[in-house]
Amino acid sequence: MSAPATVSAPPTTAPASTPRRRRIGVWIAIGVVLLVVGAGGAALQAASQWAQREALDPESAGPAGTRALAEILRDQGVEVVVARDRAAATRALTRGPATLVLPDTPALSDDGLEALIDQATDVVLIDPRARTLDLVLPGATMAGAAPDAVVLPDCDSGDAERSGGIAPGALFSPGADTSACYPVDGGFGLLVTADGERRAAAVDGTVLFTNEHLADDGNAALAVNLMGRHPLVVWYQPGLGDTDLADTDPTLGELTPPWVSPVIVLLLVAGVAAGIWRGRRFGPLVAEHLPVTVRASETSEGRARLYAQSRDVVHAADQLRIGALQRLALLLGLGAGASAAEIADAAAARAGMDRGRVRALLIDEIPARDAELVDLAQRLRLLEDTVHTRVRPERNP
Known part of the structure; x- marks a missing residue:
């Protein structure tokens, strides 16, 4: 006795016609909008022509007609x-x-x-x-x-x-x-x-x-x-164009060549077609996983190596001073609008150091060699440690 044969159902897949239906729906919506805009323009034009003919017009049944x-x-x-x-x-x-x-x-x-x-x-x-x-x-x-x-x-x-x-x-x-x-x-x-x-x-x-x-x-x-x-x-009941005045000013339509209006319409149609063709089609959000995560210390070291290769000692010193000034301002409770001189004076007062020396350290000194840059960095660190000790003594051993 043979075993009954089983027929496996084909795997179900998501309907592929959904994007196509969506595109068809978009084109139908565009066509409806164009029809509505055209009908509205025709109605406005007819209304303006009726308003022009209505006053004392023997064929008008409006209030101002005759x-x-x-x-x-x-x-x-x-x-x-x-x-x-x-x-x-x-x-x-x-x-x-x-x-x-x-x-x-x-x-x-x-x-x-x-x-x-x-x-x-x-x-x-x-x-x-x-x-x-x-x-x-x-x-x-x-x-x-x-x-x-x-x-x-x-x-x-x-x-x-x-x-x-x-x-x-x-x-x-x-x-x-x-x-x-x-x-x-x-x-x-x-x-x-x-x-x-x-x-x-x-x-x-x-x-x-x-x-x-x-x-x-x-x-x-x-x-x-x-x-x-x-x-x-x-x-x-004269129309707007019924005139025998020879010195009337020409209209803009009379001044332009006859090919201008068709070209403008063609350009508008081409612009709409290009927008539909090349326009951004927004789909579902896609999560993008970055390949690597760069630590902040590596970024700082890389920037430092660039400064070292370029031999830009002054730029490097400025970056060190800017960082020190920002940390000192935060430590001393100064606002974001405090100037470098105000921060230097406040740090000197808190650390009990000479104000001129602190200003020279934070503002005036210009290192010329790498050794002077290293010395400047060490003294900036010492100044920050001293101010931190005076401001928050309980957090220091």
């Missing part, structure tokens, strides 16, 4: 065209009688602004500044701001009378042949001038026509009365 007014005009049968550059605005104005709604345009020259205004039948300034006031309504100027209170029209303008009271915001001083409504402290909240079939008006739309305030008082009625006289409203 989308509600644009929708009201469309409900009244008025076509609203949003033009974000002068070319689009000029094309829209050539279609027939139209009202040009004009915010502040600091990027346009006087000639460019006048050429745009000449194409329109009516012009409504919704964010007037001193320059645009003088161009559109000659002689008109800024006159401060009104308190937050409702003011009645008090003028012969039918549009203002039908609208009722408003809280005007900015105030203006009229020029010649200009109708002024909503008087407050010598200024007016609405200026209107007519030249035949053409009409120009100035009003602070930033506090009257925005989505946040359009439903207050007579704001919506005034906006529709001023802008809805013609079947077409061209709302000019």
